[in-house]
Each structure stands twice: as C-alpha cells, then as structure tokens.
Amino acid sequence: GDSVTQMEGPVTLSEEAFLTINCTYTATGYPSLFWYVQYPGEGLQLLLKATKADDKGSNKGFEATYRKETTSFHLEKGSVQVSDSAVYFCAPYSTLTFGKGTMLLVSP
Amino acid sequence: DTGVSQDPRHKITKRGQNVTFRCDPISEHNRLYWYRQTLGQGPEFLTYFQNEAQLEKSRLLSDRFSAERPKGSFSTLEIQRTEQGDSAMYLCASGKGGGTGELFFGEGSRLTVL
Numbered sequence: 001g002d003s004v005t006q007m008e009g010p011v012t013l014s015e016e017a018f019l020t021i022n023c024t025y026t027a028t029g030y031p032s033l034f035w036y037v038q039y040p041g042e043g044l045q046l047l048l049k050a051t052k053a054d055d056k057g058s059n060k061g062f063e064a065t066y067r068k069e070t071t072s073f074h075l076e077k078g079s080v081q082v083s084d085s086a087v088y089f090c091a092p093y094s095t096l097t098f099g100k101g102t103m104l105l106v107s108p
Numbered sequence: 109d110t111g112v113s114q115d116p117r118h119k120i121t122k123r124g125q126n127v128t129f130r131c132d133p134i135s136e137h138n139r140l141y142w143y144r145q146t147l148g149q150g151p152e153f154l155t156y157f158q159n160e161a162q163l164e165k166s167r168l169l170s171d172r173f174s175a176e177r178p179k180g181s182f183s184t185l186e187i188q189r190t191e192q193g194d195s196a197m198y199l200c201a202s203g204k205g206g207g208t209g210e211l212f213f214g215e216g217s218r219l220t221v222l
Contacts, residue, residue: 004150032208043112043215044151044199051208089150093209096141096164098150 006090006099013080013106021075021102023064023090032093033057033066033073038101039086047075047088080106110134112214114200120220121190128186129217133202140183141211142175143199144168151199157183158205190221 007022025033035047035057048057053068062077073090085106090099113132121127133140138159143151154173155165159180169175172190177183187194197218201211 032210034210036211036213044201044211044213046210046212049208049210096153096156098143098152100148100150 004099009103011104016079019077019080024072025092027092034091036089037086082106114214114217118218126188131200132182137202138205139203141201145197192221195221
C-alpha cells in the first residue's frame with residue numbers, strides 16, 4: 001500500500017546549521033508533494049509544495065525537490081533559526097497519508 | 109478568509125459518553141477532511157467529503173465513529189460510546205477539489221476520555 005517514510009527525530013541543531021530531513025514515499029502515479037509544519041501549540045500549515053517531477057518548492061528559506069526517480073522529497077535549509085523549531089510532516093497528496101513527523105529543535 | 113475553525117477546542121469526557129466535534133471549513137472549499145493525531149505521530153486519515161458526499165473512509169473509522177456534512181458546508185464528527193483509546197487530537201482540514209491538493213488545517217479538537 002501507499003506509505004511515507006520520514007527520518008526519525010528529534011533533529012537537534014545549533015542556529016545557522018544546515019538542515020536535511022529525508023522523506024521517501026510510495027504512491028500511485030506522480031502526486032503533488034507537500035511539506036507541512038506544526039509549530040508548538042498551533043495547527044498544521046503548508047510549508048511548501050511541488051506539483052510535478054523536478055519541481056522545487058521553496059518557502060521561508062526551506063527547499064525541497066520532487067525526485068521522481070528516487071520517489072523522494074527531502075527538505076533542506078541552509079541556515080536554521082531558533083524559530084524553525086517545530087515538527088515537519090511530509091505528505092504526498094494522493095495517499096492522504098502523512099509521515100510520522102520529524103521534530104526539529106534549534107538551539108541558540 | 110477566516111480559516112478553518114473547529115469546536116470545541118478541548119473536550120473532556122467519561123468513557124462511554126458520546127461526543128461531537130464541529131468543523132467549519134474555508135467557505136469556497138468543497139473538500140473537507142478529518143484526521144486523528146496522537147502524540148508523536150502524524151495525522152491519520154479518517155474520512156473525507158466532497159461537498160456533501162462522503163467519498164472515502166479509513167479502516168480506522170470504527171462503527172462508533174460517524175461523520176456528516178449535510179449541506180456541503182460545515183461537518184460534524186461524532187464518537188459514540190467513547191473509549192480511552194479515542195483520546196487524541198481530531199483535526200479538520202479543507203481544500204479545493206481539482207487543485208494541487210493543498211490542505212488548510214484547523215487548530216484541532218483535543219479529546220480526553222477519562
């Protein structure tokens with residue numbers, strides 16, 4: 001069946017460090033791909049998306065590239081901030097399935 | 109755009125009681141989704157509606173759970189004879205049918221079953 005695999009957290013980084021959170025998925029066809037973020041005490045909100053192969057989604061310094069060949073959509077940021085501390089969820093649309101989430105903790 | 113709103117935000121109930129949650133989606137969205145989220149896990153899909161039609165239900169949705177969207181606007185999720193295992197955050201999301209599938213989430217309704 002369809003599934004999403006995210007790297008387990010928590011990911012603990014110092015401010016200005018480079019971030020990668022891996023996401024791979026199985027799905028029928030080539031769905032739109034999303035990263036959602038959940039800040040402490042808040043609801044999920046869309047961080048970025050990509051709608052077709054090789055597209056790069058970007059927002060707030062975060063980027064992710066739709067890799068059809070590897071069925072991956074890894075999230076990256078060149079320099080994290082304390083305010084990026086949150087839980088990040090990968091989700092391909094077609095499956096209505098979310099990854100388990102990766103908690104990011106950024107220290108000053 | 110007032111966003112997706114859910115009510116109540118927190119419900120504490122005793123085992124065996126019935127509870128109902130309400131979700132008001134973004135007005136122009138015709139799709140509405142219910143998810144359940146427990147601590148440390150991602151949202152688990154429960155069901156979704158396109159307008160008033162319930163198009164898909166998860167195997168997770170036991171007979172004690174029922175969802176409605178009678179006029180294609182707000183939706184209710186009812187849990188009958190609650191069990192302690194039902195304690196979770198119940199999330200509602202809405203989206204446009206035919207779009208890229210982006211979902212807009214409410215802040216959730218937290219259920220605690222004692």
